[in-house]
Structures are given as C-alpha cells and as structure tokens.
Amino acid sequence: MERPSVRRLREEIQQTKPFHDRAHAAGIALVRTADEGRRTFESLVTPHGVSIEQYNVLRILRGAGEKGLPTLEIAARLLEKNPGITRLIDKLEAKELVRRARCETDRRQVFCTITAAGAAIVNELDEPSRRQNQQFFRGLTAAQIDTLLDLLDRVRYPDEKP
Amino acid sequence: MERPSVRRLREEIQQTKPFHDRAHAAGIALVRTADEGRRTFESLVTPHGVSIEQYNVLRILRGAGEKGLPTLEIAARLLEKNPGITRLIDKLEAKELVRRARCETDRRQVFCTITAAGAAIVNELDEPSRRQNQQFFRGLTAAQIDTLLDLLDRVRYPDEKP
DNA sequence: CACAATTAGTTGATGCGTCATCTATTCACG
C-alpha cells in the first residue's frame, strides 16, 4: 500500500522518472484502485444475499425485461467466459432470483429471466450503489472524473485519434 | 453568431450529465481497464509457469534478498489476506521457487526466501513486463500518465489537500 | 509463575474465473 507521504515524495521526483517507471506506477495504482472499489462495493451487495457478479447478472437481466436473454448473451455483456456464467446462473436459479427456459425456436438456447424477487434486490440496491459510487469518487471533481474516464478510455482504445 | 465547435458541444453535453452518471461510467471504465491489464499481463507470465499472484510473491521475495520475509509480511505488501498467501507459497515451494524456514528466535514465524530458480523466472520477466506495461499505456503521453496516476491517487486518498 | 490475550500461520469450506472437453442442436453445402 502506497502511503500518502510516499506519494508526495514520488510526486516531487516525478519529473526525472523515465516513462516506464511512470507506466509501472500507473499500473499498480490502477489495480489497487479498482480492487479497493471492488471490495467496498462487495460490502454493499453481500448483505443482500448476492455477490457482485450475481448482482451484475441481475442488473443485466432487469434491463432485458420480460423476454430475458440467452445465457451467452449475458456472458458477452459481462465480458466473461461461458463456464462462469453457467454456474453463476445456477446459483441465482437456486435462489429463485432467475428463471431459465429453453427457447422453442432454437432449442440450443436457454433464455434467462429475472424473477420478482431478483428484481426486488436490484431495485433495493439502486440508490445505495449510486451513493456508494459517488462516495468512492468523492476525491475528484466532476471535471476530474471526466478526465479520468477519458484517460481510461485512451488506455483501452489506444489507436483512436481524438 | 459563432458556430459551436465539436469539443464545445461535447462539453455542454457533459455538463448536463449528473455527477452520479459520470461516477458510474468511471467506475465501469476503471474495472474494465484494470481487468484488461490483468489479462494481458497474465498471458505474459503464465508461459513461465507462474500465475500473476505467484509472480508478485516472487518479485517481493527477490526484493527481500537472502534473509527473506515472514509469510504475513508478504501478505501485507500484496494487500492480501493471510489464507491466500499460505497456499500461494505452498505452490511456489512445491515448484522449488521458494523455500520456507521456521524462525529460530520466534518460532511462530516462517521466513520465506526465493530460490535461484525463482529468481531466474523473475529476472527473465523483468524486461518483457516492462515492455508490456509501456505497451499497455501506449495510448497516453507521459504527462497523461502522470495525470492518471494523480487522479487514481486522489480516488484512494480523497481526504488530502493537494 | 500462571493464565489470558495476542500474534503467526494453517486448514476447511465456499465462491468466482478459466481451460479443456463434452453434448445437443442447428446450419451449410455437396
């Protein structure tokens, strides 16, 4: 854990650091910041009986409405691989937060829909998660958040011009 | 009448977005960017027979030198909880990349030291990981990396002045 | 000195992510 005092010191000598050191420091900061966010968010959702991953599935399914979504479509939206999704939904189904039904027109597909109980959990978490997110970024102004978002996008899409 | 530039238009749109939407978008971008970094780094180290987590342990132990470090000191530097470390080191020990020895003056402690084979792996990965990291941040200028680092630090330490 | 509290570390159970492999179904094309 980088201490604040260490950070100030680092800032003072920043100018002399080569690019790869800055990139290294940024990589570490990225991982640690994301990890901290994950943990605090986890402590918000687990009291409601779901993990972060399960919550994300529920949120996607709530957005999909009555018709639901095929299993792998959920995986795609979560940037996740197939096997994980199957088991994630196994657990959500066991808790009756999600229902599965084979598609009639293409019997390979399994459509997943959220139940009322599942939707209730996601709805309950809307406000708290919004607040928690704002709390998480409270060290930044709105303009700084925009900058952060822009920089993160540039990292993921390095070959775009704007 | 002046014609609004594209950028100006974008800024106007941004200003209409409430803070929590920006924070939400930034949160998602943070997670996705960190995850992408993790995956690409993983593909770099796994061919050398270690996972990212094992690599991080080895790097810490290389830094600790001959004397090594007690198990929980490694955990602290990795921001990780104890049980994970024990098993991580179990595997490194099984691969003979790390050695464990009970401390004589305080027999509760177990000092871990890196073996020559372990150090060889970390050394081999120094250059590639440096290059990979630079590649990962290639979409940013040095100044932008500094800004990113600063913003991430502000997120984690929101209550400091600068 | 003895006993309670603390510290270092391990173990068991559970959840997630990933790879390789497998089944079932549909498609594509000769």
Next chain:
DNA sequence: CGTGAATAGATGACGCATCAACTAATTGTG
C-alpha cells in the same frame, strides 16, 4: 437429404480470494 462444421451451453478440474475456525508460540499481567 445427409454428413461435417459451427453454435449454445454444461461439466470437470484447477487456481485464487475470503471467511471462520483452529494450532502453536509468545507476550503481558496480576
């Protein structure tokens, strides 16, 4: 049509993280 390729999804095996509970050694205190 019919057979081989592609697609949707499930399962097994393994690695990691975390919680709770445990052992062993040390420290602190009356």
